[in-house]
Amino acid sequence: MTSTTENTAGPATILSEDIEEIADLFSVTLTDTPASDEERAKKLDSPKFGTVFTDHMARISWRRDEGWVHRRVQKYGPLQLDPATAVLHYGQEIFEGLKAYQHADGSVWAFRPEENAARLARSAHRLALPALPVDDFMAACAVLVRTDRAWVPTAPDSSLYLRPFMFASEPFLGVRPADEVQFLVIASPSGAYFAGGVKPVSIWVDAEYHRAGPGGTGAAKCGGNYAASLLPQMEAAAKGFDQVCFLDGGSNVYLEELGGMNVFLVMDDGSVHTPELTGSILEGVTRSSILRLAADHGRDVVERRIPLTELVEGLKGGRVAEVFACGTAAVVTPVGRLAGETFDATVGDGQPGELTIAIRQELTDIQYGRTPDRHGWMRRLA
Template identity: 50%
Template sequence: MHFTRVPHPAPTPDHIREGLIADPGFGTVFTDHMVVIDYDEGLGGWQTPTIGPRGPISLDPAASVLHYAQEIFEGMKAYAHPEGGLSLFRPDANARRFNESAQRMAMPPIPEATFIAAVREAVLADAAWLPPIAGGSLYIRPFMFASEAFLGVRPARQYKFIVIISAAGDYFKKGVNPVKIWVAQNYVRAAPGGTGAAKTGGNYAASLVPQAEAIAQGCDQVVFLDAVEHRWVEELGGMNLFFVRADGSVITPPLTGTILPGITRDSLIAMLREEGLTVREEPYSIDQWREEARTGTLLETMACGTAAVVTPVGTVASPAGEFQIGAGGTGQITAKMRERLVGIQNGQIADSHGWVMRV
């Protein structure tokens, strides 16, 4: 694929970049370049990709995204590979999910090969931004929004697809330690028939108030229950959940349209089954969670997602009180799954699934 290349007039000096990536945190240190691909229905669809300096986006005040929220995104990472260079983890799965989100939001699909090529170009341009720290990665954010200027409720005819990159360390400030989560009381993340399975910004905007409520209660994250019965556990604000039980079974809530189909979630299902565990995708209630934690039937709860990878849940809180998962620490399965998944992503463990793509 041909990319039009726009030279960067003033890339970040080496000494400044090195200072920024020494301790980048998560989501605040951005690299020099971005990929932009325009879509115009009147011009036949997707136009020539451009890679150039990262910078502000010029938008008309009537741009559809500002009024009707046609917007989707993905989250993925590039990792250092032990043989040199960088690698991506399951970028084809991100491309497929991106297009599934596009379909739900009445947006044009982007060819999967174009999506992956755009990600590769962005990573190659800014490979020097990889943090030289344990757990360091390049967090990649492909996104698309409606850019047509009009005021009317219909799908836009013009869009922008953009890829930006952030140098990233650990998602949680306290590192890989058990998190405490708050059960959302008066809010739901998604309802049947809604956009819960799409990776669209509105889902995350709706989670901000309950997330603030969780923080006010001394918790790290919020967990949402279903919108109909307010009984069934669905997901955290940005992570899927697994429940590891003493009988050798693992339960994860099913993908019924209200839960984001996580790529880390899908990977863990395969890996857990390889460990000889029985993984069931079935409803799991908040009452069952509390009771199985009390009786010891539940050994561990794992939260998972691209940003945080695999994270143990130690305590669950609500107005009804708190309950602890196991001993409140990091369980054996959680630790093993995190170590194995990170090892595959970093090229330290053999990739028997063909998940890793060298850049």
């Protein structure tokens, strides 16, 4: 049964009794080399994303004949892997990304973590990995945050980034699903994504490479999709662009997503458009939240296939007023310029659009507890 509590910003949901019961199953072995208060304070001072990690990590093991066993929190440190470990040869792994936010009263909350848990299960199915129950996912995140509570940063727009991941840990060579799997959660303090204010990014639309193809793993959050995006990202950076946008692998006509973010268009009539989910686009938690908030604003929300030619013509003719990307790390990122081999267009006046800023502000206000959580998206972890 899910219970509720009052937050300074309005009602929000805490973890269920079932999740708390699973959390109690975790053994906690504290590190013998914890960071001192001084060391931790130094690391929490403007940490670069994904480079600083807390003292501990949560872990659950899976064996085909036992299921999920040995729930524990242990010292953060290297994993010992046999050279024949399946993940090193066949790439059977998946991951998630979410954040824990400290609110004004000192409590720590996550934004829609059950959606990340559900997506992990979908990714697991596509990669022939075992599905971790949602309650186990939630409990692992909560126990780790409670253990490393002192690592949650308090600076404006900072958060504790949580990286749950799962990989095939059985040592063998052979093309089959592994019989042994590990699930872990690690945590990394993260500063403000846009230091000094939100800045528009430039996007190169790549017509040569594809992040994923029809029937592939595009809808799963697995490392192979990101590895496929690295070369085109490097080539886009060499051209002076911040990010790369991919087209569909079937026809090379329709917009799909950036290397790690979904994309949105705001039209001159105020409607909000985004590429529909076709099986090769990752269903982002931030994406679905924006669809809901845009509808709350009275905007027509349209999920459809968007041809690149329509976007280019819309930018040149003024039909497309704003473009932004979204994801866990940056929340909402305004796009100021889009270019490809045959076009180079500025979005509006090159500055963040009105709806882009409004949606970003509303999302972050919900996440940090500064405004009522009317959709019940927040979950208290500590």
